[in-house]
Amino acid sequence: MRIPQIILIGCVMLSCSSGRENVTMAEGDFGAYLEYVTAHENTVKIHPGSLFRQWFKANPDLDAHVAHWVKAAEKGNVDACFLTGECHYWGTGVDKNYAESVAWYTKAANESHAPSQYALGRAYSNGDGVEKDDVKAAQWFQKSAEQGYAPGQYSLACASYWGRGVTEDRSASVEWLRKAAGSGHADAEFLLGCRFHYGDGVEKNAEEAVTWFLKAAEQGLSWAQYRVGLAYQTGEGVAVNPDEAVRWYRLSAQQTGDRAMVKLKELGETWN
Numbered sequence: 608m609r610i611p612q613i614i615l616i617g618c619v620m621l622s623c624s625s626g627r628e629n630v631t632m633a634e635g636d637f638g639a640y641l642e643y644v645t646a647h648e649n650t651v652k653i654h655p656g657s658l659f660r661q662w663f664k665a666n667p668d669l670d671a672h673v674a675h676w677v678k679a680a681e682k683g684n685v686d687a688c689f690l691t692g693e694c695h696y697w698g699t700g701v702d703k704n705y706a707e708s709v710a711w712y713t714k715a716a717n718e719s720h721a722p723s724q725y726a727l728g729r730a731y732s733n734g735d736g737v738e739k740d741d742v743k744a745a746q747w748f749q750k751s752a753e754q755g756y757a758p759g760q761y762s763l764a765c766a767s768y769w770g771r772g773v774t775e776d777r778s779a780s781v782e783w784l785r786k787a788a789g790s791g792h793a794d795a796e797f798l799l800g801c802r803f804h805y806g807d808g809v810e811k812n813a814e815e816a817v818t819w820f821l822k823a824a825e826q827g828l829s830w831a832q833y834r835v836g837l838a839y840q841t842g843e844g845v846a847v848n849p850d851e852a853v854r855w856y857r858l859s860a861q862q863t864g865d866r867a868m869v870k871l872k873e874l875g876e877t878w879n
Contacts, residue, residue, distance in 0.1 A: 705736030745772030
């Protein structure tokens with residue numbers, strides 16, 4: 608079974624070292640979640656947390672999974688620490704408790720667990736369970752990003768662009784977006800398209816912009832779908848194709864893309 612890098616770095620069963628008891632997760636518990644992740648890889652590339660919650664809604668034995676993960680986490684398994692932190696962060700299977708989620712993320716993050724490092728950065732960025740601290744957020748995002756974890760790379764790109772917790776550096780931001788987009792992170796693909804479209808931190812290139820907009824659009828991002836439709840309508844970066852313009856506008860409009868609806872109305876088309 609191939610496991611997307613976007614969720615976990617490594618193999619199905621990972622264990623802690625540093626002298627701790629060697630603890631692994633049972634295939635029936637942890638493996639079931641990873642199989643679900645693999646089957647819905649495109650969704651998790653857009654919103655990692657949403658897929659986690661969706662799996663629990665569809666899982667008939669929620670309490671057993673949570674109990675097993677907590678037990679494994681208490682014995683030091685980094686994957687279990689991360690998943691237990693997610694349970695507390697989203698209020699899935701347990702009461703929502705940001706402070707508790709941060710405690711579990713920290714245990715795994717200190718063992719170089721990339722998803723936990725990203726999650727800890729998210730907590731500091733939002734002030735969830737800890738005092739908001741952009742510097743600490745950026746530090747954890749970077750640790751995660753340097754391990755190749757796409758959500759961490761995307762978050763570090765955003766921090767670098769706005770100078771949140773790090774020195775503002777739009778060229779560096781583009782490089783981190785490239786890395787995340789290269790892993791199929793849809794939001795990174797869209798933002799990278801925007802950078803090429805406007806020449807922001809990189810030389811303006813309409814063709815390259817459309818290439819990245821299309822990748823994100825194919826993963827279902829409404830704004831990217833609108834941008835692809837606009838490109839086909841105006842011929843910026845791609846040959847004019849009215850039919851393709853309408854098709855992409857409709858896909859965007861069906862996700863309440865207001866601008867796409869306006870464009871369809873201008874063209875005398877409907878979005879149904």
